[in-house]
């Protein structure tokens with residue numbers, strides 16, 4: 001449900017004092033497009049936690065479950081992750097070798113746990129069910145419209161950057177939102193684009209109007225850190241495999257040390 005009255009202040013503002021990461025009407029719901037589980041925590045944990053703490057209705061649209069990730073080979077003992085340090089042996093460790101389907105389910109569970117840490121309940125996680133590494137602009141546009149219709153009311157939209165990134169799924173998601181904004185600026189006028197940490201020094205930032213969102217409250221920073229931990233949990237008998245830490249531990253360590261987000265217009 002929408003909060004009955006808008007919060008007096010926004011929990012997340014920028015170092016410059018602007019709050020471009022936030023929608024103009026603070027009571028407006030927020031929808032975050034997430035191509036793969038972990039993008040939300042690595043690039044937008046501070047934003048999600050800040051909006052949720054401000055009493056805003058926060059939704060996640062998960063485009064894919066990230067089932068094509070090379071972490072499957074790591075968990076199946078074909079490759080070794082730097083974080084774990086030794087090869088896995090599913091037989092010894094008591095779990096069935098992962099398939100794309102079971103890996104997707106495991107990654108989804110990590111997202112649900114991370115979202116809860118950020119203040120977003122599972123009933124506000126929507127799935128587009130698109131194929132990992134096969135996301136198209138048109139499919140994302142259709143999924144955003146359908147999700148926004150189901151949520152109802154005015155929405156602020158956050159999507160991956162349409163230009164400061166190299167992953168085709170991320171770029172397609174950002175481009176879809178950019179095109180929606182061009183097609184119907186009244187409905188989709190409140191859009192911002194988040195940038196993943198590997199691109200925080202990318203020269204392509206020179207072509208966009210970007211800013212930092214730093215947590216203004218210690219609780220927001222704590223929630224962003226706790227979301228990282230959801231991706232490091234290892235309980236194979238419960239179908240929980242630390243997929244995030246096994247694949248991009250350095251990025252989680254970076255966010256844990258200094259939780260912040262970078263967004264552009």
Ligand SMILES: [Zn+2]
Pocket residue numbers: 035036039167170
């Ligand atoms: Zn991703």
